C-alpha cells in the first residue's frame with residue numbers, strides 16, 4: 001500500500017530530470033499525475049531543454065506503474081496555460097492534492113545580453129513558480145481537504161552561489177525568491193490545511209548540469225567549481241533523492257511540516 | 272520490507288513520549304534498539320519524569336514487533352553509564368547505525384527566578400547530555416563501512432526565543448551548534464547529522480498542570496485545563512492544530528535515519544505546523 005493512494009499530483013517540468021523522477025516516485029506511491037513541460041527551447045539556455053518525446057517517455061513510465069497521467073505542453077510563464085492544464089487534469093483525474101513547482105532553467109555563463117538572461121530566469125524560475133501556485137491554490141482550497149505544495153529551490157536559494165553572469169545572478173535571486181513565496185503561501189494557505197515547503201538540491205545528475213556546456217563552464221572557473229563541492233564525499237546526487245524527500249513532505253509522514261526549507265544537499269549549505 | 276532492516280538504533284529518553292515512539296517506529300522499519308532512560312526524577316523538573324515501568328513498557332512494545340531491544344537505566348549526564356549502555360547494546364546487537372538523542376527536560380521561570388540549579392540541570396541534560404550521547408556512539412558509527420545517521424532533538428525553541436525558557440532555549444540552540452559541528456566532522460565517514468525541531472508535542476512534558484498554568488497566565492494558578500492550554504498552543508502554530516503527536520516526530524526521524532535521506536546532512540528540520548514561519 002503506497003503512501004499516496006488516491007491522490008493526484010500536478011508537476012511542472014515533468015518531461016525529464018527531477019520532474020520525471022517525481023512523477024514516477026509519486027506514481028509508485030499510488031498517485032495519479034498531471035504533468036506539464038515546455039518541451040521546447042528558450043534561447044538564452046545554453047543546453048538542450050526537454051522535447052515532446054521526453055514528456056512521452058514520462059507518460060510511458062507512469063502508465064507502466066498502472067497509474068493515470070494527463071500530460072500536456074504548457075509554459076509556466078503563462079498562467080492561463082497552467083490553469084487550462086490543471087482544469088483538464090482535474091476533470092480527468094477527479095481531484096488535486098499535491099503541487100510540485102519543479103520546472104526551471106539555468107542560463108549561466110556565456111550570454112549575449114545579461115539583461116535577457118536575467119529576465120528569462122526570473123520569468124521561469126520565480127514568476128513560473130508563483131503562477132504554478134496561483135493556478136492550483138483555488139482548486140485545493142475549494143476542494144477543502146488540505147494539500148501539499150513543494151517548491152523546488154536550490155542551494156542557490158540559501159547561498160550566494162551562481163557566479164557573476166546575469167543568468168547566474170538571476171538564478172540565485174529567483175531561487176531565494178522562491179523561499180519568500182513559500183513562506184508567504186505557508187501563512188496564507190495554512191488555515192486551509194495546505195502545507196507549503198521548499199527543497200534545496202545540491203548538484204543533481206540531470207541534463208541541466210550533466211551537459212557539455214555546464215561542464216565546460218565549471219571547468220573554466222575553478223572558484224565556482226571549488227565552491228560547488230559537497231560536505232559528504234559525493235560529487236552529485238540522483239534525482240530520486242529529491243523525489244524521496246518530496247514523498248516525505250507530501251505524504252502523511254510530513255502532515256505537520258510546513259514553512260520549511262529542506263536542503264537535500266549532501267551538506268553543501270552546512271559547510 | 273522496512274526501511275531500516277538490519278540496522279541498530281540507539282535512543283535516549285526511550286521510556287515514554289517521543290523516545291518510546293521513536294523506538295517503536297524504528298523497530299517497525301526493522302531496526303533493533305538500544306534504549307536508555309534515567310527513569311527517575313530530576314529535582315528542578317516540575318512534572319513527573321519516566322519510571323522503570325515506563326521503560327519496561329517500551330521493551331514490551333518493541334519485542335511485540337519481533338525486534339530485539341537492550342534497555343538500560345542510564346543518565347545522559349553520566350558518560351560512564353552512557354558508554355557502558357551503548358557498548359553493551361552493540362555487544363549484544365552487533366552494530367550501531369542510528370542515534371536519536373532525544374532525552375530532555377523542561378522547566379519554566381522568569382529570568383531572575385531561574386536558579387543556578389535549574390540552569391545547571393537544564394544545560395547538563397539538554398545540551399551536555401546530547402554531546403555525551405553522540406560522543407559515546409561515534410566510535411561504533413565510525414566502525415561501519417556504510418556510515419550512519421544521527422538525529423538530535425532540538426525544538427522550535429532551538430530556532431526562536433520563548434519567554435520564561437532562557438535555559439531551555441539556550442540549550443536547544445546549543446544543540447543546533449553541535450549538529451553543525453558533528454555534520455562537518457563526521458561527513459568524511461558518511462555519518463549524517465541533522466536536528467528535528469518539534470512544536471508542542473502531545474507528551475507528559477507538556478500535558479501537566481505546570482505547563483497549562485504557564486500557557487494560561489490569565490487563569491488562576493492550578494485551574495487551567497488541557498483544553499485551556501490547547502487553545503493557547505493553537506496560537507503558536509500556523510496549521511489549525513493544538514499539538515503534533517509523538518509519531519509525527521518519529522516519522523521525521525525515520526526519514527532522516529533511512530536511505531530516503533541518504534544525502535541529507537547538516538539540516539534543521541522543523542516539524543512544527545509552521546510555528547517558526549508564523
Ligand SMILES: NC(=O)c1ccc[n+]([C@@H]2O[C@H](COP(=O)([O-])OP(=O)(O)OC[C@H]3O[C@@H](n4cnc5c(N)ncnc54)[C@H](O)[C@@H]3O)[C@@H](O)[C@H]2O)c1
Pocket residue numbers: 012013014015016017018019036037038039040049050051074075076077102103104105106124128152153154155200201202203204205206207208209
Ligand atoms: N540539476 C541540478 O543540479 C539542480 C540543482 C538545484 C536545483 N535544481 C532545480 O531543479 C529543478 C529541476 O531541474 P532538473 O535538474 O530536473 O533539470 P532539467 O533541465 O532536466 O529539467 C527541467 C525541466 O523543466 C522544463 N522547463 C523549463 N522551463 C520551462 C517552462 N518555462 N515551462 C515548463 N517547463 C519548463 C524543461 O523543459 C525540463 O524538462 C529546476 O527548478 C532546477 O533549477 C537543479
Ligand SMILES: NC(=O)c1ccc[n+]([C@@H]2O[C@H](COP(=O)([O-])OP(=O)(O)OC[C@H]3O[C@@H](n4cnc5c(N)ncnc54)[C@H](O)[C@@H]3O)[C@@H](O)[C@H]2O)c1
Pocket residue numbers: 283284285286287288289290307308309310311320321322345346347348373374375376377396400424425426427468469470471472473474475476477
Ligand atoms: N513535548 C514537547 O512539546 C516538546 C517540544 C519540543 C521538543 N521536545 C523535546 O523532545 C524530547 C522528548 O521529550 P518528550 O516530549 O518525549 O517528553 P517526556 O518527558 O515524555 O520524555 C523525555 C524522556 O527523557 C528522559 N530523560 C530526561 N532526563 C534524562 C536524563 N538525564 N537521562 C536519561 N533520560 C532522561 C525522561 O525520563 C523521559 O522519559 C526532549 O528533548 C524535549 O525537550 C519536546
